[in-house]
Amino acid sequence: MENFAPLTGLIGGILIGISISILLFFNGRITGISGIMSALLSPKDGEWLWRFIYLCSMIVGVIAYSQIAPPTFAPSSSYPKLLLIIGGILVGFGTRLGNGCTSGHGICGISRRSSRSFVATSVFMLAGAITVLVIRHVAHLTS
């Protein structure tokens, strides 16, 4: 349990919750990042710009925060690239097939009490945990 940071974890989560609430209250939109991201690849009438602005603002938020409080973790460039590429493709394919990711299903869906999102969130959490178990403790691909 080294590096356990419940307070910043909680505050970060509250900020994410506030951000999601703002988008719903003002614009009537669900914050589903995989949906926002993938829609950028198939531009539709007037739906493209807000998604682009959203993602850019998110990146700007990260840059702004890193100026105030430089990240305490080092980006690990040593992580196996093949894992990153295959895993990334699975994230993209899976979130489209399952219609959502951590934000859309895990937060927005559960907050709407959607049974689909409860199921999806349980499944991807479990699959994630099993995958880390296999990679770290069975196959010893990473430490």
Add this chain to the structure above:
Amino acid sequence: MKQLFITAIAGFIFGIGLSVSQMIDPNRVLNFLDVTGNWDPTLLFTMAGALLVTLFSFRIILKTSKPLLANKFRLPSRSDIDYKLITGAALFGVGWGMTGYCPGPAVASLGLGSINSIIIVLSIASGFLLHKWFFKD
């Protein structure tokens, strides 16, 4: 125009939230998923923090007839649990466990300028295109 301003504010706060919680650190995510190893429950607090706000706010917001700046709420309408939902969530979970990145933190981490962020975003985009090609939609 007002809507786009709100969009920018919301995205910015989301980015700050991902930074503060350190969800943009893939190791933090992998340690959270590593329940049988040296488990780091930090992100459980992040999820709880977000849900604490949204479980409450969604209930109030969705009672109003329409959003402040738009004509209607755009909400998913499906409630069926099919093989695509389960398979998709499972594949996403495997990818998440392989990389430590889900879509939000992947894009957001571009702001930290590491090569891995670029690789993961391009890989996720390839997955989107693969799905599009596979299902021809």
